[in-house]
Amino acid sequence: MIAKSAKIKRYDQRINQFRQNRIFSVDQNFFYKELNGGEIRTNEVPDAEESRRFCGDIWSVEKEHNKGAEWLSELKYEVKGKHSQEAVNISIESVRKQAKKIPNWKCPGKDVVQGYWIKNLTNMHDRIADQLNNILMGTDTLPKWLTHGRTVLCQKDPRKGNAVENYRPITCLPLMWKLVAGIIADQMYDYLEREYLLPDEQKGCRRRSRGTKDQLLIDKTTLKDCKKRYTNLAMAGIDYKKACDFVPHSWISECMEMFGVFAKKHVAVEVVLNFQWRGTWRCGCMEFGIKKCGVLVLKRGKIVRCEGIELPNDEIIKEVGQEGYTYLGIVELDKVKEK
Structure with a gap:
C-alpha cells in the first residue's frame, strides 16, 4: 500500500509539473499567481x-x-x-x-x-x-x-x-x-x-538575466533537499526598504563619473x-526592513523554534512565522510545512 501510494503521489506531481510548464509558457503572470494561491x-x-x-x-x-x-x-x-x-x-x-x-x-x-x-x-x-x-x-x-x-x-x-x-x-x-x-x-x-x-556575479539589471527566478529556484531547491535528506539548515531572508529607490543620487552620479x-x-x-x-x-x-526579514532553522528536515538574530542596533530579526516567508510575492516553505 505504501509503494502504491508513493507511485500515485509521484504520478500526480508529474502531471502537475507538465500542466505548470504549459501555463508558464503561455502566461507567466498567471503561473506565479497560482503558485501563491491565486489572487484575492x-x-x-x-x-x-x-x-x-x-x-x-x-x-x-x-x-x-x-x-x-x-x-x-x-x-x-x-x-x-x-x-x-x-x-x-x-x-x-x-x-x-x-x-x-x-x-x-x-x-x-x-x-x-x-x-x-x-x-x-x-x-x-x-x-x-x-x-x-x-x-x-x-x-x-x-x-x-x-x-x-x-x-x-x-x-x-x-x-x-x-x-x-x-x-x-x-x-x-x-x-x-x-x-x-x-x-x-x-x-x-x-x-x-x-x-x-559589469561583474559576472551580478544578476539584477542585466540583459538576458533571470536573477529573481534564479533566487526562487535556489531557495526552493535548498529547502526541498533539506527535507528530503533530513539535513540541518539555518537561513535568513534579508529585506531592504525600497532598495532601488533608496540609492542616493549622489552615489549614482559619482559612479558614473568614476x-x-x-x-x-x-x-x-x-x-x-x-x-x-x-x-x-x-x-x-538604504535601511533594513525588519518586518520583512526572517530566520529559519531546520533540524533533520523539520522546522524548529529559534530566538532570531540580534543586530548591532539591538533590533531582532524574528523567526519565520507559520504563514511562511514571501519573496517577491511567492510564498516560500510551502513544501517544507507539509507533513
Whole structure:
C-alpha cells in the first residue's frame, strides 16, 4: 500500500509539473499567481493623509552617500582615467528600435499618447530624434509633462488589510519618457559591457538575466533537499526598504563619473538623475526592513523554534512565522510545512 501510494503521489506531481510548464509558457503572470494561491481582490483603500506621510518619509528626504570612505578613495585612484564614454546621440534608428519595445495599449502618462501611435507613425521618428537630442544637449528645455507620473497604490496582501505599508506604488509614466530613458540606458549598457565594467556575479539589471527566478529556484531547491535528506539548515531572508529607490543620487552620479559614463558633460546626466515627479521623487539611504526579514532553522528536515538574530542596533530579526516567508510575492516553505 505504501509503494502504491508513493507511485500515485509521484504520478500526480508529474502531471502537475507538465500542466505548470504549459501555463508558464503561455502566461507567466498567471503561473506565479497560482503558485501563491491565486489572487484575492478587495475594495479596501488606505487613508489618504497617512499615505502621503508614509511616501513623503521615503521620497522627500534627500541624503548623500559617505564620500569619505577609505575604500572609495582607493577605487577612484585605481580606475582614474581608464574609461570614457562618448556623448549620447539619439538617431532615427535608435528611436525605431526602442519604439518596438513599447506596448501598444498600456496605460499612458499625462500626454495620453498610446504606444501604438509612437510605434507606427514612423514619419515622426526623425522629428522625435531631433527634439530629444536638443533636450539632451541643453538647446531646448525639458517639458514638465515629460516627467509627470500618476501613482496608483496596489495592495500586496489582502490579509494584512489597508495598512499603508501593505500597498505597492505603481507609477504610470509618459511613454515618451520611457522612450528617451530606454535609449540612454541601452547606450550606457553597451558601454559598460564593452569596457567589462559589469561583474559576472551580478544578476539584477542585466540583459538576458533571470536573477529573481534564479533566487526562487535556489531557495526552493535548498529547502526541498533539506527535507528530503533530513539535513540541518539555518537561513535568513534579508529585506531592504525600497532598495532601488533608496540609492542616493549622489552615489549614482559619482559612479558614473568614476567609470567615465557620459564623460563629456551635458544635460543627459541631469535628465537621467535629476528628474522629479511633481517634486516628490527623491532618493535617501538604504535601511533594513525588519518586518520583512526572517530566520529559519531546520533540524533533520523539520522546522524548529529559534530566538532570531540580534543586530548591532539591538533590533531582532524574528523567526519565520507559520504563514511562511514571501519573496517577491511567492510564498516560500510551502513544501517544507507539509507533513
